[in-house]
Amino acid sequence: MPRSADRESAPLAPPTNVHALPRLAARAFDLLLPPSCVLCSCTVEAGMAPVCAPCWHRLPRILPPRCHRCGATRLTPVESDGCAACAAWPLGSIRAEAVCPMRGNAARLVRELKYGGWTALAVPMGRALSGPAQNLARRAGVPADEALLVPVPITPARRRERGFNQAHLLAAALSGALNARVTELLERRTARRSQVHLRRRDRLANAPGSFQTSVSAGRGEHERRRSVLLVDDVVTTGATAAACATTLTEAGWQPIGLVSFARAWRTFEPSGDSPPPM
Numbered sequence: 001m002p003r004s005a006d007r008e009s010a011p012l013a014p015p016t017n018v019h020a021l022p023r024l025a026a027r028a029f030d031l032l033l034p035p036s037c038v039l040c041s042c043t044v045e046a047g048m049a050p051v052c053a054p055c056w057h058r059l060p061r062i063l064p065p066r067c068h069r070c071g072a073t074r075l076t077p078v079e080s081d082g083c084a085a086c087a088a089w090p091l092g093s094i095r096a097e098a099v100c101p102m103r104g105n106a107a108r109l110v111r112e113l114k115y116g117g118w119t120a121l122a123v124p125m126g127r128a129l130s131g132p133a134q135n136l137a138r139r140a141g142v143p144a145d146e147a148l149l150v151p152v153p154i155t156p157a158r159r160r161e162r163g164f165n166q167a168h169l170l171a172a173a174l175s176g177a178l179n180a181r182v183t184e185l186l187e188r189r190t191a192r193r194s195q196v197h198l199r200r201r202d203r204l205a206n207a208p209g210s211f212q213t214s215v216s217a218g219r220g221e222h223e224r225r226r227s228v229l230l231v232d233d234v235v236t237t238g239a240t241a242a243a244c245a246t247t248l249t250e251a252g253w254q255p256i257g258l259v260s261f262a263r264a265w266r267t268f269e270p271s272g273d274s275p276p277p278m
Contacts, residue, residue, distance in 0.1 A: 094245035097132035098263035126173025136257035152232040153188040171231040230258035
């Protein structure tokens with residue numbers, strides 16, 4: 001029987017890289033079931049986002065003319081800085097821009113990310129926010145890479161249920177495109193009703209007071225007065241954006257806008273008009 005010293009001096013087996021196990025399992029799974037596009041089910045390259053290039057390029061886009069303040073599509077150019085869709089927002093609180101209208105395959109991507117667990121979709125969706133984010137930063141006179149990216153928070157219960165905050169995933173992808181920092185400055189209170197099934201009027205009434213600054217928001221005065229760019233998956237009425245902006249402003253930050261992947265379709269409609277073709 002070998003001596004204890006011999007056992008101690010014997011070479012050890014290389015430690016298992018536990019972080020590599022999920023990647024190895026994913027590769028094995030890809031060999032058995034090749035990854036496919038969540039929209040058309042065609043095969044996509046392993047390691048790529050689960051949406052193919054043709055489906056991505058066919059996504060509906062938000063085209064001008066748009067409101068200069070909230071980004072809502074209009075039938076005719078709007079000269080004033082605001083429209084009926086953002087009339088209830090606090091004066092000067094925030095500007096918003098989005099990539100796609102919340103319809104068709106753009107809406108499907110949002111739902112697959114948010115409810116289907118396809119978190120890999122956040123990479124192309126978040127990177128697509130780069131253009132709108134740079135537009136908002138330029139209009140505010142702030143270099144895009146100097147703005148703090150602040151994901152719109154969800155409640156702790158919702159985060160435990162999903163395992164992630166989709167806005168944070170989008171912000172992380174956008175961070176890589178802009179070389180900007182993601183900071184969770186906001187927390188969501190749990191007492192308010194979910195906004196998902198509320199009407200426009202109820203959303204506007206429900207959102208104020210839904211947010212508070214997080215503990216990390218007071219780390220030092222050198223961080224205060226920095227420009228922040230809010231990130232979310234969808235803008236519906238703008239009530240959430242306005243509530244977040246108000247909370248940040250009262251805490252000493254300077255929100256320059258909110259960027260989202262999608263914009264709710266019904267808010268595009270001017271009063272009495274039909275939505276424009278996209």
